[in-house]
Amino acid sequence: MNILVLTPYIPYPPGFGGAVRIYHLIRQLSRRHQVHLLSFREETGSGDPRGLEPFCRTITLIPRRVGDKRRQQVISLLSPHSFQWRFHYSRVMQTALDRLVGEQNINLIIVEFSQMAVFRFPVGVPVVIDEHNIEFDLLERMAAREGGFIRRLFNRIEAAKFRLEELACVKNAALTLVTSERDQEILVSLNPGLKTAVITNGVDCDHFARPDGPRHLENAVFVGATHYFPNEDGVLFFLREIREKIRKRWPSFKFTIVGGNPPPAITRYRADDTEITGYVADVRPYMWAASLFVVPLRMGGGTRFKIVEAMAAGVPVVSTRLGAEGIHVVDERELLLADEPDAFAAAVGKVFANPELAESLVRNGLSFVRRHFDWSVIGEKLNAILEAVVTK
Numbered sequence: 001m002n003i004l005v006l007t008p009y010i011p012y013p014p015g016f017g018g019a020v021r022i023y024h025l026i027r028q029l030s031r032r033h034q035v036h037l038l039s040f041r042e043e044t045g046s047g048d049p050r051g052l053e054p055f056c057r058t059i060t061l062i063p064r065r066v067g068d069k070r071r072q073q074v075i076s077l078l079s080p081h082s083f084q085w086r087f088h089y090s091r092v093m094q095t096a097l098d099r100l101v102g103e104q105n106i107n108l109i110i111v112e113f114s115q116m117a118v119f120r121f122p123v124g125v126p127v128v129i130d131e132h133n134i135e136f137d138l139l140e141r142m143a144a145r146e147g148g149f150i151r152r153l154f155n156r157i158e159a160a161k162f163r164l165e166e167l168a169c170v171k172n173a174a175l176t177l178v179t180s181e182r183d184q185e186i187l188v189s190l191n192p193g194l195k196t197a198v199i200t201n202g203v204d205c206d207h208f209a210r211p212d213g214p215r216h217l218e219n220a221v222f223v224g225a226t227h228y229f230p231n232e233d234g235v236l237f238f239l240r241e242i243r244e245k246i247r248k249r250w251p252s253f254k255f256t257i258v259g260g261n262p263p264p265a266i267t268r269y270r271a272d273d274t275e276i277t278g279y280v281a282d283v284r285p286y287m288w289a290a291s292l293f294v295v296p297l298r299m300g301g302g303t304r305f306k307i308v309e310a311m312a313a314g315v316p317v318v319s320t321r322l323g324a325e326g327i328h329v330v331d332e333r334e335l336l337l338a339d340e341p342d343a344f345a346a347a348v349g350k351v352f353a354n355p356e357l358a359e360s361l362v363r364n365g366l367s368f369v370r371r372h373f374d375w376s377v378i379g380e381k382l383n384a385i386l387e388a389v390v391t392k
Contacts, residue, residue, distance in 0.1 A: 140156075141299040292317075
């Protein structure tokens with residue numbers, strides 16, 4: 001098959017959740033099909049398409065300016081369309097899409113993120129939408145928690161508008177991919193008869209395999225794009241409500257926050273016992289050195305890369321139940337689950353105090369991700385699903 005993958009940014013290097021998923025799905029598809037990438041390239045020049053050249057027959061990049069984002073958000077309040085729609089639609093992208101479908105004899109279009117489904121797609125070519133999150137659901141959760149009154153109001157209005165647009169675009173698609181059964185249930189409940197398939201996020205287990213070496217004692221690490229609000233909220237929840245509870249029992253406790261462009265709300269907590277790295281080229285050494293991986297998330301959708309990556313890296317995990325959403329793990333077998341600050345702090349202490357438990361979590365977690373979440377396993381499932389869509 002000739003498959004066109006439409007993305008909002010260049011998915012290389014795979015340094016954050018969305019890019020990781022797109023990059024590995026392209027790799028897996030390229031083993032059996034001809035993949036053509038059509039992507040926006042932001043004015044800052046972020047992303048390096050050369051890393052995708054071994055897997056893509058063609059790569060087409062469409063420049064996009066993002067500097068007027070705030071102005072577009074204000075304008076969107078007066079528009080029947082959501083900000084998401086206005087921000088992603090481009091006549092130049094539409095022209096490139098139409099041209100590539102004809103020139104490359106495209107058999108299938110994969111749209112990464114529902115926001116990229118704002119374009120007009122050719123009749124007769126099946127469209128598959130890959131829902132990394134249900135975006136209107138995420139906006140609704142953010143409206144309940146994020147920032148001051150103006151920001152919450154904007155998110156409520158945006159969620160209402162994009163809910164209609166998102167549900168319409170998945171209804172018109174040949175298939176919608178979701179990353180968790182929860183997301184599948186939400187979409188099907190609102191769109192009965194919708195054709196969906198669960199393709200979870202995954203991990204390259206060999207890439208994350210932990211080498212021999214010491215771990216820091218009583219050290220926990222969080223890895224994620226901290227400028228992404230659900231991650232920011234989770235880290236602040238840990239810093240404000242959990243960290244001191246742990247330190248009362250474990251005074252030498254240290255916390256390392258890795259990744260993203262951390263906002264001032266997080267960087268103000270930088271101290272001798274709290275390391276904040278910002279973006280790093282390789283998160284694995286921080287994971288390998290830690291004695292515990294924490295996922296204190298309270299909002300968001302989909303399946304979290306960070307949990308399966310931590311398990312592949314051989315690190316015990318303590319997570320909220322929402323943080324582990326979409327991953328069929330068993331509490332106290334593959335990881336520890338806790339939602340409230342006292343319970344979360346107690347779970348962290350339980351791992352520190354019990355090396356045998358920690359080792360058991362590592363062993364069971366690694367076995368679990370190799371069986372269910374290695375990208376090679378996910379790729380086989382994806383190929384079978386997409387081939388069925390085209391041959392119908």
